[in-house]
Amino acid sequence: MSTDVVAERKSMRPIRRPAWRQRLVDAETGFRVGIRADSTLFVFFFxxxxxxxxxxxxxxxxxxWAVLILALGVGLSAELFHQVLKRVANEFEHHLSNGLLQTIRLGTSAVVVAHITCGVVAAIVIWQRAKEICNF
Known part of the structure; x- marks a missing residue:
């Protein structure tokens, strides 16, 4: 590469990403932060x-497959939303009322219900198929 091309690239402003691509980058960053912040998301992925x-x-x-992926997606979305709720609560706990703990508990119960539902749906789908294959 000639030095003129290198100098021209250095002087150029960084190229802005399209909105859809930036959204994908933000989603990937959110997953990374979520996995590092709380082990329950890692366990869910496992x-x-x-x-x-x-x-x-x-x-x-x-x-x-559609039912299984939908169930897993709902469980993952609930877990990520719960992490958002906990982060917001931790960030603004000194500005909010004493009902904040109840809000966190409500969010936790919603996640538990979503995970139980996800597990039951996955078990039904997998068990039904295993039953067909093994002729139980």
């Missing part, structure tokens, strides 16, 4: 990977 591996081995149909 269990989700196991469920997906079971589903792949059992060769689920397209509809079964």
């Amino acid at each position: 269990v989700a990977v196991i469920a997906v591996l079971f589903a792949a081995v059992l060769q689920l149909s397209a509809m079964e």
Whole structure:
């Protein structure tokens, strides 16, 4: 490369990303922050990977895959939203009322319900397919 090209690149302003691409970068950063901030998100990913591996081995149909992915997505979304709630509460706890603890507990219960539902749906889908294959 000639020195003129190098000098021209250094003088150029950084290229702004399109909005859709910046959103993907923000999502990836959010996942990274979420996994580092709380071990429950890591555990959820671990269990989700196991469920997906079971589903792949059992060769689920397209509809079964859709239901499984939807259930895992709802559980993941609930966990990420709970982390947002906890971060906001930690950031503004000195400005908010004493009902903040109840709000955190309410968010935690919503996540537990979402995770239980996700687990039950995944178990039903995987068990039904395993039952068909093994002729139980």
